[in-house]
Amino acid sequence: GEDVxxxxxLSVREGDSSVINCxxxxxxxxxxxxxxxxxxxxxxxxTYIFSNMDMKQDQRLTVLLNKKDKHLSLxxxxxxxxxxxxxxxxxERTGFQKLVFGTGTRLLVSP
Amino acid sequence: xxxVTQTPSxxxxxxxxxxxxxxxxxxxxxxxxxxxxxxxxxxEFLVSFYNNEISExxxxxxxxxxxxxxxxxxxxxxxxxxxxxxSAMYFCASSDAQVLGLFFGSGxxxxxx
Numbered sequence: 001g002e003d004v005x006x007x008x009x010l011s012v013r014e015g016d017s018s019v020i021n022c023x024x025x026x027x028x029x030x031x032x033x034x035x036x037x038x039x040x041x042x043x044x045x046x047t048y049i050f051s052n053m054d055m056k057q058d059q060r061l062t063v064l065l066n067k068k069d070k071h072l073s074l075x076x077x078x079x080x081x082x083x084x085x086x087x088x089x090x091x092e093r094t095g096f097q098k099l100v101f102g103t104g105t106r107l108l109v110s111p
Numbered sequence: 112x113x114x115v116t117q118t119p120s121x122x123x124x125x126x127x128x129x130x131x132x133x134x135x136x137x138x139x140x141x142x143x144x145x146x147x148x149x150x151x152x153x154x155e156f157l158v159s160f161y162n163n164e165i166s167e168x169x170x171x172x173x174x175x176x177x178x179x180x181x182x183x184x185x186x187x188x189x190x191x192x193x194x195x196x197x198s199a200m201y202f203c204a205s206s207d208a209q210v211l212g213l214f215f216g217s218g219x220x221x222x223x224x
Contacts, residue, residue: 004153035215042115042202042215043154088154097142097167098156099213 004091004102011108018079020105022072022089029091032065033099034074037086046074046087076107084109113137115216117203123222124193132188132219134203143186144204144213145178147171154202160186193223 004024012018024032030051035043049056049063049072056063062075072089086106090099116135124130136143145157158168160178177189186205190197200218 033213040217042217043204044215045213090154097159097161098144098169099146100156101146101154103153 004089004100006087006089006102006105008103009106009108011110012079014079014081014109014111016079018074018076018083018107018109020074020076020087020089020107022074022102024070024072024089024091024100024102026091026093026100027067027070028093031092032063032072033090033092034061034063035088035090035101037088037104039085043088079107079109081109081111083107113214115203115205115214117201117216117219119219120217121220121222123224126195126223127192130190130193130221132190132201132203132221134186134188134216135184136186136203136205137207137214138184140205140207140214142166142206142208143178143180144206145188146202146204146215147199148202148218149196149199157188157201190221193221195223197221198223 006022031048033048034046036046037043047058049065060077064073086104088104089102118133143160148154156169158172159166175191179187200220202218203216204213206213
């Protein structure tokens with residue numbers, strides 16, 4: 001199957017950490033990605049993780065991958081109002097030149 | 112910073128009409144893609160293009176759809192006879208090494224009436 005699932009909505013206060021979760025079904029995925037979509041804009045690549053890694057940190061972003069459970073998460077430390085957007089996880093499967101996207105999680109950061 | 116540009120940002124058309132969505136990928140990129148997002152639904156892959164030919168396409172990309180790289184800079188998506196269900200945001204993307212580091216444009220909102 002190709003289902004990549006995310007919770008639809010997350011609300012946090014400025015300064016808190018945000019954790020956005022994603023589950024995927026294809027164990028042959030090679031790379032997993034996080035994209036950000038702001039209103040009226042395209043999809044911006046935030047970060048990615050190779051399937052043989054279990055963690056990747058990039059400034060305020062931490063990606064955790066549990067390959068056994070097919071679970072991916074994105075943690076945003078010290079969340080700012082400018083982080084308010086829709087966040088998509090996506091998987092790339094071996095041999096396919098395409099990404100399969102999740103449903104997207106709308107993050108709302110309140111002051 | 113280089114970016115993928117798409118025109119127009121909004122396109123309204125009548126059912127049955129042909130539309131061409133235009134994209135200018137990042138200049139040194141070799142792989143090109145179209146994705147679409149129907150309102151409230153997931154971003155879906157349509158087609159990938161490399162070396163002047165389609166390398167992969169989805170079930171959505173039927174005979175009504177075609178892609179072309181008419182010159183060294185543009186990449187177009189043509190829908191021959193639009194249907195109501197073609198209404199969506201269409202995203203163009205490019206990369207220089209398969210899907211890793213895929214750069215998306217800001218999209219064309221297509222409305223079929």
